[in-house]
Amino acid sequence: MALRLGDVVPNFTQDSSEGSIDFYSWAGDSWVVLFSHPADFTPVCTTELGTVAKLKPEFDKRNVKVLALSVDTADHHRDWIGDINETQSTNVNYPILADPDRSVSDLYDMIHPNANNTLTVRSVFIVDPNKKLRLTFTYPASTGRNFEEILRVIDSLQLTDSYGVATPADWKDGGDVVVVPSISTEDAQQRFPKGVTVVKPYLRTTPQPNK
Ligand code: BEZ
Secondary structure, eight states: OOOOTTOBOOOOEEOBTTSOEEHHHHHTTSEEEEEEOSOSSOHHHHHHHHHHHHHHHHHHHTTEEEEEEESSOHHHHHHHHHHHHHHHTSOOOSOEEEOTTOHHHHHTTOOOTTTOSSSOOEEEEEEOTTSBEEEEEEEOTTSOOOHHHHHHHHHHHHHHHHSSEEOOTTOOTTSOEEEOTTSOHHHHHHHOTTOOEEEETTEEEEOOTTO
8 A cells, every 4th residue: 555644664675876775774863855766877867866966965954864766776876876977967975776676666656557567656755753754746757856845845844843833835944834723823922922923813924933
């Protein structure tokens, strides 16, 4: 069955471009972005993996490890990394899981047979330090993902885990947030000393509490 938000994600041990990875030990106390792509030596994937390498400092700042996956071998990945570094002017600085036996792809339901029988689609899993699944989405092979959006979601998850707030449409770090419905306006005024704006009784905003 497909993984659902809040599920504890399954552990696995699999080879990668940087050697064998036991997922739980490798993740440790970090957040993880696990993302699959259809195949090595393909154009969209090359740009995606280069983009993630350039954004690695942003993931590091947020205590997030990144882990790519496709059904190619570790040797194949290592050859391709040379091309990614050359063409994207970067240095791939995170592992790519090698899943030729599809064990991880099947475990995480990354092969969607009506899209392609053998290759992984563009799945993303954000996993928190308790190994719980906090976000998943799936893009088709023809559409490269927006990794700034993945960072934005991580900012939202980390903020909303710590404060009684949620983030509105198109929120970015530093923007106003909304007070969750379970907090009364009276309590919100105590909790958020920067002020609470009551637009409607159910729609209340406050400046981002940790800024
Ligand atoms: C790509 O990464 O460019 C790609 C991979 C599979 C199908 C279509 C595009």
